[in-house]
Amino acid sequence: xxxxxxxxKEGLNRGAWTALEDKILSDYIKANGEGGWRxxxxxAGLKRCGKSCRLRWLNYLRPDIKRGNISHDEExxxxxxxxxxxxxxxxxxxxxxxxxxxxxxxxxxxxxxxRLAKPSAxxxxxxxCRRAPTYRTTKRKALSPKSSTRSHSPPLTATRPRVTRAxxxxxxxxxxxxLPNDNHAEFPAWPPSIPNARGTxxxxxxxxxxxxxxxxxxLGFLDLACGNFDDESPNGLISIDDKMLDDWATAYDGSAAxxxxxxxxxxESLAFLLEEWP
DNA sequence: AATGTCATCAACCGCCAGATG
DNA sequence: CCATCTGGCGGTTGATGACAT
Numbered sequence: 001x002x003x004x005x006x007x008x009k010e011g012l013n014r015g016a017w018t019a020l021e022d023k024i025l026s027d028y029i030k031a032n033g034e035g036g037w038r039x040x041x042x043x044a045g046l047k048r049c050g051k052s053c054r055l056r057w058l059n060y061l062r063p064d065i066k067r068g069n070i071s072h073d074e075e076x077x078x079x080x081x082x083x084x085x086x087x088x089x090x091x092x093x094x095x096x097x098x099x100x101x102x103x104x105x106x107x108x109x110x111x112x113x114x115r116l117a118k119p120s121a122x123x124x125x126x127x128x129c130r131r132a133p134t135y136r137t138t139k140r141k142a143l144s145p146k147s148s149t150r151s152h153s154p155p156l157t158a159t160r161p162r163v164t165r166a167x168x169x170x171x172x173x174x175x176x177x178x179l180p181n182d183n184h185a186e187f188p189a190w191p192p193s194i195p196n197a198r199g200t201x202x203x204x205x206x207x208x209x210x211x212x213x214x215x216x217x218x219l220g221f222l223d224l225a226c227g228n229f230d231d232e233s234p235n236g237l238i239s240i241d242d243k244m245l246d247d248w249a250t251a252y253d254g255s256a257a258x259x260x261x262x263x264x265x266x267x268e269s270l271a272f273l274l275e276e277w278p
Numbered sequence: 279a280a281t282g283t284c285a286t287c288a289a290c291c292g293c294c295a296g297a298t299g
Numbered sequence: 300c301c302a303t304c305t306g307g308c309g310g311t312t313g314a315t316g317a318c319a320t
Contacts, residue, residue, distance in 0.1 A: 016288075016314080038305065054306075055289065090308060105309075106287050 013047045017056055021046060025053055026061050059102045066098030070107055078104055079112060 013021070028044035034057065036043075037050035046053060059065075070078075074096055081092040089101035089108075096104065 014290080035306090051291095051306085052289075058307095059288075087309065101308075102288075109310095110286055 011047060012041075012049055014052075017048075017060075021048065022056070022061055025056060029057055029061075055102075059100045064098055065100065067103070070099075074099070075112065078108065079116070082108065082112075 017025075024044055024046055025048075028040065028046075032043075037054040040046075040050055040053050041048050044053075048056075060067075077096060078092060081095055085091050087105075089105040093099050093101040093104050
């Protein structure tokens, strides 16, 4: 038995919201909080489906929303995050306080994608982007918070958005195998890069002047990677599965950035941290 | 001024995973 | 274990306004 479409019920309003509907929804949520979207319209006295109410609140009515005027910094961040994460707009939005996934998605599709595809005469204003393939994937139980905290989260400080992944990542390393070293201080030189399955670099391009903590974090990851590399992967491929990530996150729990996350680390966040770490 | 084209973005759709009974 | 419910996500659509002809 299939579910009936949420918004197909007769007698419900569709299309643009009126100011009165906005006020009713805002007042109701301010008084009663978010959640229970299916029953919310009935309780609030709105002729809308719950899904529509949720969307209206999250994308438009929430008080902490910034709208329009995406700054150059935000733009750069969107591009970089898109390089790392692909079309995972909610994850990207989670790194941009006050921005919604819908707004970023629209901005990307209408502005950034075109600009990146067609650099201006004076050169590209933004770093080139390899558009990642779209994928709908299996969500990791261990990494999925009970409810989404997207957009409410300031970057790197709140519960991570739920993470989806289709299959273990395969990393291809184009240099001599790294051997884990018991003494991290003597860990081999950084590889030029470790591209992941989507072609994005998992290691920062500028590795000089990095803090000891940051290096330790990277080293922890490399230990993990190398541990699975040296014996089994003569072809230069490393398979990073959920357990490895979990082990890594468990073993390396010391950095300020990770502590702020308060939960397990996923590869996307790891990649982001490695990129963003001072 | 009328018409056509393009850009923007709010809203909708369909699917999925986790929760629940 | 299974069926269903619920919330969340990314892709797409369509209304609207701006701009060009």
